[in-house]
Amino acid sequence: xxxxxxxxxxxxxxxxxxxxxxxxxxxxxxxxxxxxxxxxxxxxxxxxxxxxxxxxxxxxxxxxxxxxxxxxxxxxxxxxxxxxxxxxxxxxxxxxxxxxxxxxxxxxxxxxxxxxxxxxxxxxxxxxxxxxxxxxxxxxxxxxxxxxxxxxxxxxxxxxxxxxxxxxxxxxxxxxxxxxxxxxxxxxxxxxxxxxxxxxxxxxxxxxxx
Amino acid sequence: xxxxxxxxxxxxxxxxxxxxxxxxxxxxxxxxxxxxxxxxxxxxxxxxxxxxxxxxxxxxxxxxxxxxxxxxxxxxxxxxxxxxxxxxxxxxxxxxxxxxxxxxxxxxxxxxxxxxxxxxxxxxxxxxxxxxxxxxxxxxxxxxxxxxxxxxxxxxxxxxxxxxxxxxxxxxxxxxxxxxxxxxxxxxxxxxxxxxxxxxxxxxxxxxxx
Numbered sequence: 001x002x003x004x005x006x007x008x009x010x011x012x013x014x015x016x017x018x019x020x021x022x023x024x025x026x027x028x029x030x031x032x033x034x035x036x037x038x039x040x041x042x043x044x045x046x047x048x049x050x051x052x053x054x055x056x057x058x059x060x061x062x063x064x065x066x067x068x069x070x071x072x073x074x075x076x077x078x079x080x081x082x083x084x085x086x087x088x089x090x091x092x093x094x095x096x097x098x099x100x101x102x103x104x105x106x107x108x109x110x111x112x113x114x115x116x117x118x119x120x121x122x123x124x125x126x127x128x129x130x131x132x133x134x135x136x137x138x139x140x141x142x143x144x145x146x147x148x149x150x151x152x153x154x155x156x157x158x159x160x161x162x163x164x165x166x167x168x169x170x171x172x173x174x175x176x177x178x179x180x181x182x183x184x185x186x187x188x189x190x191x192x193x194x195x196x197x198x199x200x201x202x203x204x205x206x207x208x209x210x
Numbered sequence: 211x212x213x214x215x216x217x218x219x220x221x222x223x224x225x226x227x228x229x230x231x232x233x234x235x236x237x238x239x240x241x242x243x244x245x246x247x248x249x250x251x252x253x254x255x256x257x258x259x260x261x262x263x264x265x266x267x268x269x270x271x272x273x274x275x276x277x278x279x280x281x282x283x284x285x286x287x288x289x290x291x292x293x294x295x296x297x298x299x300x301x302x303x304x305x306x307x308x309x310x311x312x313x314x315x316x317x318x319x320x321x322x323x324x325x326x327x328x329x330x331x332x333x334x335x336x337x338x339x340x341x342x343x344x345x346x347x348x349x350x351x352x353x354x355x356x357x358x359x360x361x362x363x364x365x366x367x368x369x370x371x372x373x374x375x376x377x378x379x380x381x382x383x384x385x386x387x388x389x390x391x392x393x394x395x396x397x398x399x400x401x402x403x404x405x406x407x408x409x410x411x412x413x414x415x416x417x418x419x420x
Contacts, residue, residue, distance in 0.1 A: 001371050001372065001373055002371070002372055002373065002374050003330075003369060003370075003371055004369070004370040004371075004372065005368070005369055006268065006366070006367055006368050006369065009268060009367070009370065010266065010268075012381070014265075014266065015380070015381070016380060016381035017265055017266060017268075017381060018265045018266075018381070019378075019380050019381030019382045019383075020265075020377065020381040020382070020383060021262070021264075021265040021266075021268045021367070022262050022265060023381075023382060023383035023385065024262070024268075024270070024295075024343070024345060024367070024370065024383070025239055025241075025260050025261055025262040025270055025295075026238075026239025026240065026241060026260060026297060026385065026390055026392070027237055027238070027239050027385065027390070027391075027392035027402060028236075028237065028238070028239065028261075028262075029235055029236025029237050029238065030236065031235075031236060048262075049261060049262065050235050050236060051235055051238075051259060051261050051273065052231065052232050052234070052235040052238075052258075052259065052273075053273060053355065053358060053360060054231075054357075054358040054360060055224075055227055055228045055230075055231040055232060056220065056224065056227060056228075056231075057357065057358060058216065058219060058220075058227075058231045058234075059355075059357060059358055060234070060235055061273075063261065063262075063263060063271075085234075085235075087236060090405060093405060093406070094406075094408065094417040095417075097408045097411055097417055098411050098417050099411075100411045101411035101412050101413045101415070102412075102413065103413050104413075107413070112413070120213075133234070135234060140357055141355075141356075141357065143353055143355070143362070145263065145269075145351075145353070145362075145364065146351075147264075147267065147269060147350055147351065147364065147366075148263060148264040148267060148269055150263060150264060152353070152355075152362060154355065154357065156216070156357075157216055157219070157231070157234070158215070158216050159213060159214070159215055159216065160213075160214040160219065160234065161211050161212070161213055161214075162211065162212055162214065163211055163212065164212050167230065168229075170225070170226060170229055171222070171225070171226035171227060171228070171229030171230040171233075172229045172230070172233060172395055172397075172398065173229075173230060173233035173234070173395070175233065175236065175237065175394060180236055180237070181237075181405065182236070182237035182392050182400075182402055184385060185382050185383070186410075187382075187407045187408050187409070187410070187420065188382065188404060188406070188407045189404070189405045189406055189407075189408075190392075190402035190403060190404050190405060191402070191403045191405060192237060192392055192400035192401070192402050192403070193400060193401050193402070193403065194398060194399070194400050195300060195303055195391065195399045195400060195401060196303070196304075196398070196399055197397045197398045197399075198304065198307045198397050198399075199397070200396075200397070201307055201308050201309075201310045201311035202311050202312075203311045203312065203313050203314075203317070203322070205311070207304040207305075207307055207308045210397065
């Protein structure tokens, strides 16, 4: 096993370093965030940083890169207070990846990449028609992470749209049945195969497969 | 497609709701965080909330639940300023899950679940011997998320331990070759199958598979 010091990692060419460090945190969720600006112009962008913060209240976070690199999604959320999170499925993965291109503010990424916009009254932000699992959020707080000028955007779920057939009897969502995929690093996408579900762990009790 | 309002979700039994909301954010990374307290007592716990914050500086975050529910890892990090993140591989998944049991502070989870402790001088926090990819971090900041009393713990990578054979020529880490796995919700674990890697996206350029 090789030891890499942070001095070594810092000395690397920036794209090599970005690929490496992005993979260290492990597999991630692939989600499309839909917004509109104050004039109603839709925006859609892929994020691999959506994270569960809590179930009650139902809070979801995502990391927005510095404003100079990625202004549109966060500015739209600030302007309207509303956004949607839409699961990426294997059938739309290439289109979802293409939303990461730096389109100008006046470009509608839904149209640019070929995904269908779905507005669900009275929610102001657009959903991705093709996504099997999608939900709307209202902005709760934007936390500025000063060390690298990124932002933790915190939202509370207001409405979920899902096919009941993928929800198991204990509330677990069968994301494989819903065709939701995983991602890694800057550019890799994966289907999954379940190893197991395990019961709630207790000290002095052996692990029990569900 | 069914519409579930937040009022409906809030009305559910708490474990059903927790399973459901935990799955909504999508697939996650499975990681073990190793710490010691001020007396050198090791602690090991599984976290599904490790997240990439940036590559330069190399910042990694994780969400720590409220102190009353999960005090040991965050208190040890506060006390020592140092911790390790260790990938969960398919060969240790059941043991890794078992670290989520509420062991008393004086119990060493490495011993309780049967994982080997590895100290690498001069890093104060313990690594998981069995993990193919592991790294040490120094604490940078703990952000209190007031809305649900959780914490975003931010660390900077100081040292990475990895087998060179899983690092591709552009810095991407082949986590499938390293046997790192993905997880979902509170209790499900997955191997993965790569769909594709796509090139850096640009407007007016078709998506290109790498």
